[in-house]
Amino acid sequence: MNECSETVARVRYKDTDQMGMVYYGNYFTFFEIGRVEYMRERGIAYKNMEREDDSYIVVAEASCRYLRPARYDDLLRIRTRVSESRRRSIRFAYEILRHDSGEMLATGETVHIICDREGRPKSLPEKYRQLFPLKSQVGAKREPSLR
Amino acid sequence: MNECSETVARVRYKDTDQMGMVYYGNYFTFFEIGRVEYMRERGIAYKNMEREDDSYIVVAEASCRYLRPARYDDLLRIRTRVSESRRRSIRFAYEILRHDSGEMLATGETVHIICDREGRPKSLPEKYRQLFPLKSQVGAKREPSLR
Amino acid sequence: MNECSETVARVRYKDTDQMGMVYYGNYFTFFEIGRVEYMRERGIAYKNMEREDDSYIVVAEASCRYLRPARYDDLLRIRTRVSESRRRSIRFAYEILRHDSGEMLATGETVHIICDREGRPKSLPEKYRQLFPLKSQVGAKREPSLR
Amino acid sequence: MNECSETVARVRYKDTDQMGMVYYGNYFTFFEIGRVEYMRERGIAYKNMEREDDSYIVVAEASCRYLRPARYDDLLRIRTRVSESRRRSIRFAYEILRHDSGEMLATGETVHIICDREGRPKSLPEKYRQLFPLKSQVGAKREPSLR
Numbered sequence: 086m087n088e089c090s091e092t093v094a095r096v097r098y099k100d101t102d103q104m105g106m107v108y109y110g111n112y113f114t115f116f117e118i119g120r121v122e123y124m125r126e127r128g129i130a131y132k133n134m135e136r137e138d139d140s141y142i143v144v145a146e147a148s149c150r151y152l153r154p155a156r157y158d159d160l161l162r163i164r165t166r167v168s169e170s171r172r173r174s175i176r177f178a179y180e181i182l183r184h185d186s187g188e189m190l191a192t193g194e195t196v197h198i199i200c201d202r203e204g205r206p207k208s209l210p211e212k213y214r215q216l217f218p219l220k221s222q223v224g225a226k227r228e229p230s231l232r
Numbered sequence: 233m234n235e236c237s238e239t240v241a242r243v244r245y246k247d248t249d250q251m252g253m254v255y256y257g258n259y260f261t262f263f264e265i266g267r268v269e270y271m272r273e274r275g276i277a278y279k280n281m282e283r284e285d286d287s288y289i290v291v292a293e294a295s296c297r298y299l300r301p302a303r304y305d306d307l308l309r310i311r312t313r314v315s316e317s318r319r320r321s322i323r324f325a326y327e328i329l330r331h332d333s334g335e336m337l338a339t340g341e342t343v344h345i346i347c348d349r350e351g352r353p354k355s356l357p358e359k360y361r362q363l364f365p366l367k368s369q370v371g372a373k374r375e376p377s378l379r
Numbered sequence: 380m381n382e383c384s385e386t387v388a389r390v391r392y393k394d395t396d397q398m399g400m401v402y403y404g405n406y407f408t409f410f411e412i413g414r415v416e417y418m419r420e421r422g423i424a425y426k427n428m429e430r431e432d433d434s435y436i437v438v439a440e441a442s443c444r445y446l447r448p449a450r451y452d453d454l455l456r457i458r459t460r461v462s463e464s465r466r467r468s469i470r471f472a473y474e475i476l477r478h479d480s481g482e483m484l485a486t487g488e489t490v491h492i493i494c495d496r497e498g499r500p501k502s503l504p505e506k507y508r509q510l511f512p513l514k515s516q517v518g519a520k521r522e523p524s525l526r
Numbered sequence: 527m528n529e530c531s532e533t534v535a536r537v538r539y540k541d542t543d544q545m546g547m548v549y550y551g552n553y554f555t556f557f558e559i560g561r562v563e564y565m566r567e568r569g570i571a572y573k574n575m576e577r578e579d580d581s582y583i584v585v586a587e588a589s590c591r592y593l594r595p596a597r598y599d600d601l602l603r604i605r606t607r608v609s610e611s612r613r614r615s616i617r618f619a620y621e622i623l624r625h626d627s628g629e630m631l632a633t634g635e636t637v638h639i640i641c642d643r644e645g646r647p648k649s650l651p652e653k654y655r656q657l658f659p660l661k662s663q664v665g666a667k668r669e670p671s672l673r
Contacts, residue, residue, distance in 0.1 A: 098415075099257060099408045101250040103304055108246055109585040109636075110558070113551030114393045121392075121452075132452045144550040148589035154645065157250055158415075158426045195550075204595065245562075246555045256438040256489075257407030261540045264404070268539075268599075279599045291403040295442035301498065305562075305573045342403075351448065393549055397542040397598055404540060451544055 089166045090123035093184055096159045106154035112191050113147055116179045119165035120195070123177070127216045138210050142175065142197045149193035153183075160184035170217040172208050174198050236313045237270035240331055243306045253301035259338050260294055263326045266312035267342070270324070274363045285357050289322065289344045296340035300330075307331035317364040319355050321345050383460045384417035387478055390453045400448035406485050407441055410473045413459035414489070417471070421510050432504050436469065436491045443487035447477075454478035464511040466502050468492050530607045531564035534625055537600045547595035553632050554588055557620045560606035561636070564618070568657045579651050583616065583638045590634035594624075601625035611658040613649050615639050 094115060102108040120142075121131050134140045155161060162182045169176035174196060181191040199209045209217065241262060249255040267289075268278050281287045302308060309329045316323035321343060328338040346356045356364065388409060396402040414436075415425050428434045449455060456476045463470035468490060475485040493503045503511065535556060543549040561583075562572050575581045596602060603623045610617035615637060622632040640650045650658065 097408060098249055098411055099255055102245055103248040103250065103252045104582060104584070105250040109588055110246060110551045110554030113554070114391060117392055117551070130452060141545060143545070144592055146589070146591050147550055148587070150587050151585055158424065244555060245558055251435060251437070256441055257404045257411070260404030260407070261538060264539055277599060288398060290398070291445055293442070293444050294403055295440070297440050298438055305571060392543050393551060395544040396539050397544060397546040399544040402540055 089164055090119070090126050092119060092122035092163050092165075094118050094161050094163060096155055096157055096161060098157055101157050104154075106156055109149070109151060112149050112151070112155075112181065112193065113195075115161060115163050115181055116147070116149075116165075116177070116193055116195055119163035119179050120177050122163075123165040123167075124216065129213065129216055134213065138212075139201050140207070140210055140213070141200045141202065141204075143200045143204070144195055145174070145198050146196040147193070148195075149191055151191050153188055153190050155181065155183070155190050161190070162187075167217055167220065168194070170220045172219075173206055175209075175217055236311055237266070237273050238309055238311050239266060239269035241265050241308050241310060243302055243304055243308065245304055248304045251301075253303055256296070256298060259296050259298070259302075259328065259340065260342075262308060262310050262328055263294070263296075263312075263324070263340055263342055266310035266326050267324050269310075270312040270314075271363065276360065276363055281360065285359075286348045287354070287357055287360070288347045288349065288351075290347045290351070291342055292321070292345050293343040294340070295342075296338055298338050300335055300337050302328065302330070302337050308337070309334075314364055314367065315341070317367045319366075320353055322356075322364050383458055384413070384420050385456055385458050386413060386416035388412050388455050388457060390449055390451055390455060392451055395451045398448075400450055403443070403445060406443050406445070406449075406475065406487065407489075409455060409457050409475055410441070410443075410459075410471070410487055410489055413457035413473050414471050416457075417459040417461075418510065423507065423510055428507065432506075433495050434501070434504055434507070435494045435496065435498075437494045437498070438489055439468070439492050440490040441487070442489075443485055445485050447482055447484050449475065449477070449484050455484070456481075461511055461514065462488070464514045466513075467500055469503075469511050530605055531560070531567050533560060533563035533604050533606075535559050535602050535604060537596055537598055537602060539598055542598050545595075547597055550590070550592060553590050553592070553596075553622065553634065554636075556602060556604050556622055557588070557590075557606075557618070557634055557636055560604035560620050561618050563604075564606040564608075565657065570654065570657055575654065579653075580642050581648070581651055581654070582641045582643065582645075584641045584645070585636055586615070586639050587637040588634070589636075590632055592632050594629055594631050596622065596624070596631050602631070603628075608658055608661065609635070611661045613660075614647055616650075616658055 100107045100111045124131050162184045164180040168178040176196045179193045182189050198206050201207050247254045247258045271278050309331045311327040315325040323343045326340045329336050345353050348354050394401045394405045418425050456478045458474040462472040470490045473487045476483050492500050495501050541548045541552045565572050603625045605621040609619040617637045620634045623630050639647050642648050
């Protein structure tokens, strides 16, 4: 299995703002698309993690670096990989490229805590373990927590 | 009590699109603000209708007429009233004006069905009745339904 | 050429609200996707209408009837056709279906005025005429206007 | 003048997702509200920076740490300050608190480059200098750039 997942999404008029580019907060929706497709490629529909296994991937941290503006109707290529995975947390890394030219438009990261319906941290169920093999970032000291 | 509720909201950069005006689908968020404040003025926090009384105001129809564009940083005045109220449905009418000039920017309507958590239609609990006194639109024939 | 255009879009987490379904204002984004793909199928990239021909398809009216809730991760089939076309205005009709089951989830309409960059109504350039052959709705009396 | 600006915004239904909390990408809209009000308190309407002075505050980096979920209808207190200011870049720091309880819900940062209409970096016009007095972060090495 490829370490990296790639999916394509088109910029909607709705995503733009009056600067004529994608609103900065909307890149996080493209990250969402990236990590959901990352899981789907590995046989997991995230909605079933919520419904059947009471496991919610709650966001604890998110960041984005904007390199070049994504514009209306651009086809974006979203590249997603897991850069760190622990018992109770997962870190995704993203790259957003313009599909046609291959230019890098943005990079980012999100860190997630596994929680149950009530928002209490829990361990990721065993069946999802192979999807997120344990992997530590060099230099990372501790698991993030929600508070 | 005034029949009409008025509240003010400012257009965010996020609300605009590359035409330099508010994206057409975002006017429905201003309608949402209008009807929530309409209820709050009458002593009801909509969130408690959901939480405490298992009553969800589900949208069955929505429409908007766009007269003049709302623009970034505009202060909007949202005028809301109940134009029709029946045992299981409520119709709101809205006007959106530019606060400073008083120009009319948009008008619209939404029709709602009262539902429980599972999406089953139900009657509005008695305690909310006085908030929405029964009122029929002239010419209206029947209650809308979800399907 | 088929009168109707069909395209598929997936519901994102971002599109949902705490009722666990697509927020009512977000259906208008699916309508946007529908009409942009309708044009693309006929050889027109809407962004070029704006850029090269100073022709903006400004929304004058929009409406939606919600039949059944669209939910997170649903694949939606968006069916779009032109129900009316005049010199300065176009009316689109939409149907949104759940792709797998074929259930109808919502129907809607939008009416558009052709405008230049400054928002002044203009006639649709000749080259787009064949895309929107003149067609009147039975019973329609007059062209809509922006004010 | 207080170093910090505070403004209040209410969570809309539109802002929530099916987890019953504010969608993670929407916190960046609250940051936007914070920095616009920060400027307004100091006598600057950001829209005029764009319109009259051809100065766009383009986002180069954004990050958020989510501590506790913001929920529907919550009144949020957004605290904004400038943590760094250079000739061509500005860094804002944000805190989002639940207005009633004072609980900290999220913290974040955005870094901005001053650009003209065409997206070319430029220096901030003199008249805005006093709004953003030069200030370096300890340990910061260099100005960020868009590519």
